[in-house]
Amino acid sequence: MxxxxxxxxxxxxxxxxxxxxxxxxxxxxxxxxxxxxxxxxxxxxxxxxxxxxxxxxxxxxxxxxxxxxxxxxxxxxxxxxxxxxxxxxxxxxxxxxxxxxxxxxxxxxxxxxxxxxxxxxxxxxxxxxxxxxxxxxxxxxxxxxxxxxxxxxxxxxxxxxxxxxxxxxxxxxxxxxxxxxxxxxxxxxxxxxxxxxxxxxxxxxxxxxxxxxxxxxxxxxxxxxxxxxxxxxxxxxxxxxxxxxxxxxxxxxxxxMLPNSEIGDWQNVIRVVSIITMIVGNLIAMAQDNVKRMLAYSSIAHAGYLLVGLAAGTEAGYTGVLYYLFAYTIMNAGAFGVIAYYERNRGLDFTEIDSYAGLGFKVPVMGVMLSIFLFSLAGIPPMVGFIGKYYVFAAAVQAGLVPLAIIGVLASAASVYYYLRVMVYLYFKEPHKEYTMKTPGFMFKWTLILLAVLTVYYGIEPVLPTSGLIELISSYYAG
Incomplete structure (x- = not known):
């Protein structure tokens, strides 16, 4: 039984x-x-x-x-x-x-x-x-x-x-x-x-x-x-x-397992790793011309942001990390999904950034959705990525880790460069040649649309009267 x-x-x-x-x-x-x-x-x-x-x-x-x-x-x-x-x-x-x-x-x-x-x-x-x-x-x-x-x-x-x-x-x-x-x-x-x-x-x-x-x-x-x-x-x-x-x-x-600070100051270890991860991830992402490698280094940088919440070692920090994981899942799955759609049209090598020249106007809905996901990854309001970063950085400030939070904010600001660079190619560069894009499948297209809607909705949800997600997560640590 x-x-x-x-x-x-x-x-x-x-x-x-x-x-x-x-x-x-x-x-x-x-x-x-x-x-x-x-x-x-x-x-x-x-x-x-x-x-x-x-x-x-x-x-x-x-x-x-x-x-x-x-x-x-x-x-x-x-x-x-x-x-x-x-x-x-x-x-x-x-x-x-x-x-x-x-x-x-x-x-x-x-x-x-x-x-x-x-x-x-x-x-x-x-x-x-x-x-x-x-x-x-x-x-x-x-x-x-x-x-x-x-x-x-x-x-x-x-x-x-x-x-x-x-x-x-x-x-x-x-x-x-x-x-x-x-x-x-x-x-x-x-x-x-x-x-x-x-x-x-x-x-x-x-x-x-x-x-x-x-x-x-x-x-x-x-x-x-x-x-x-x-x-x-x-x-x-x-x-x-x-x-x-x-x-x-x-x-x-x-x-x-490690709630007692007397058995090792592991929070300091996490703080150091967090700082290095944010800086290295963003710096190398700036130099990438391959979009998938850029998102890979971006993923490393986001791990650094999440570690900021863990470094705080408080209920607010852990709550912020859980919310950020929710936000990151939505926006990152959407970004890779749009890249997968473009790959279907141009072959396996279609990940270089110059291949995106003019694509924003070929299938407008895909260009708009990729822009939404990239804005969110950069932490620009009113996208869910901004809210996620706000919670982890605010938790660090509340825990007295102001320098760590400042480094996180500066690293996030630097990431805007390589995210917006993709959009520059989408909308402000002329395509190298004419080609026809495939029509996305019904399930594929509507899954990405749902992800884009969630990215925007949960960016404004915390200020709505019906807000409740962050309160739900916080309740897990009550008492």
């Missing part, structure tokens, strides 16, 4: 895993990839509905304290499933044009999502490791879908080798923490932890593994090559759902 109750608390993960098994079986029996696509959409949608219900439900632990349910875990799961649903929806047309549309892709995505949902509700270092590896192994395969292309092979190999290396750090860190405390449950570790060399070394190695997954400097070197060599809609999947799941796990580790 208890196992049934435990399974009910992790029902979204069970549903997604079951959908993954169905997807693999359909592929084994050579069924239509469109059928597998439908199963994937259905599985993620049902899991999302159950997860949304748990947002307002009770909180607690399950599986002998291995996972949590409700609260932060539920919100993190919603963001993961929402980002995954958007990325899967825009993937079909794109993968069909590249002759990569098969059931294996959806099966791998579903199993990867299962790992992400485990990360979002982790309450034990063993759960953290298993979930991280379940997610990562599937991503290593997805990164190499362009198996006949040099960039695809390079992306998969670099991601696998560096990912395995970082996993070694993470696992060794877990072993040292267990040796120092005799526990792997996050709360049990916090209760038994002392500022011994063994525990500090273990925690440092654990954080290195997490820094790698969120692409924080100096553990970011895999990101631009992997983002460039992976099919664009799957790049969106990595940049949104994967990053969200890892950041939620990061929050759980900080709040449940």
């Amino acid at each position: 208890e196992i049934l109750q435990d399974l009910q608390t992790f029902l979204p993960g069970v549903i997604v895993a079951f959908a993954g098994l169905i997807a693999i079986m359909l592929e084994a029996f050579k069924k239509s990839a469109n059928l597998t696509f439908g199963v994937t959409i259905g599985g993620i949608s049902i899991a999302l509905l159950f997860t949304i219900q748990s947002l307002y439900g009770e909180t607690g632990t399950a599986f002998s304290g291995m996972i949590i349910y409700g609260g932060v875990g539920a919100f993190g799961s919603v963001v993961v499933l929402m980002g995954s649903l958007f990325c899967v929806t825009i993937s079909r047309d794109y993968l069909q044009d590249l002759d990569l549309h098969n059931g294996e892709v959806y099966g791998l995505m579903l199993f990867s999502i299962t790992g992400m949902l485990g990360l979002a509700v982790t309450n034990d270092l063993i759960t953290l490791f298993i979930s991280l590896e379940t997610m990562s192994i599937c991503l290593y395969v997805l990164a190499g879908l362009f198996k006949n292309e040099k960039i695809g092979a390079e992306a998969a190999l670099k991601y696998f080798l560096l990912g395995a290396f970082s996993t070694g750090f993470l696992l060794y860190g877990i072993a040292l923490i267990y040796g120092a405390t005799g526990a792997t449950n996050l709360e049990a570790v916090a209760a038994a932890a002392e500022p011994s060399l063994l525990f500090l070394a273990g925690t440092g190695l654990l954080l290195v593994g997490l820094f790698f997954k969120i692409a924080a400097v100096p553990f970011h070197m895999w990101t631009p090559d992997v983002y460039q060599g992976t099919p664009t809609t799957l790049t969106a999947f990595m940049a949104t759902a994967v990053k969200s799941a890892t950041f939620v796990a990061f929050i759980l580790v900080l709040t449940r």
Whole structure:
């Protein structure tokens, strides 16, 4: 009976895993990839509905304290499933044009999502490791879908080798923490932890593994090559759902395993990494002519902004990070989605910025939506990206980290250059030659339109009388 109750608390993960098994079986029996696509959409949608219900439900632990349910875990799961649903929806047309549309892709995505949902509700270092590896192994395969292309092979190999290396750090860190405390449950570790060399070394190695997954400097070197060599809609999947799941796990580790400042001043470590990540990410993004690599370095910079909230180490900081993950998922999935549409028209090499000359007038709705997403990524009001940055920087100011907040604001201001540069090519440069653009598919187009609407709506939602999202997240830390 208890196992049934435990399974009910992790029902979204069970549903997604079951959908993954169905997807693999359909592929084994050579069924239509469109059928597998439908199963994937259905599985993620049902899991999302159950997860949304748990947002307002009770909180607690399950599986002998291995996972949590409700609260932060539920919100993190919603963001993961929402980002995954958007990325899967825009993937079909794109993968069909590249002759990569098969059931294996959806099966791998579903199993990867299962790992992400485990990360979002982790309450034990063993759960953290298993979930991280379940997610990562599937991503290593997805990164190499362009198996006949040099960039695809390079992306998969670099991601696998560096990912395995970082996993070694993470696992060794877990072993040292267990040796120092005799526990792997996050709360049990916090209760038994002392500022011994063994525990500090273990925690440092654990954080290195997490820094790698969120692409924080100096553990970011895999990101631009992997983002460039992976099919664009799957790049969106990595940049949104994967990053969200890892950041939620990061929050759980900080709040449940490291709440006591006497066992290590980890906030200072996070502050230094945050500053370096924001500066390096934005500076290198300015020099990029390849749009996917530019968004890769932009993603690194956004990891730095999110780390500002974690560095604050307060309820307001963690609330701001959760809201920012929601905002980042919407706007980044949309930006990669529009780039995927343009790629469908011009081939795999259509990511250089000069290829965007005059595209804003070819399919106006796509140009407008890309502009909305880029404005939001730059943090320009009234887009959701501005609100997300406001919450994390305000939390830093409230925590007395004014210099960190100033660096974040300046870094964000610098990012306007490379985002607006894309729009200059869209609307103020003459196209190199005449060409005809494909008509976007119904589901593809309306998914991007929905993302654009959400980007604008949640940019003004906090000032509306019906505002409630940030209050909902804040309630998870009440008391």
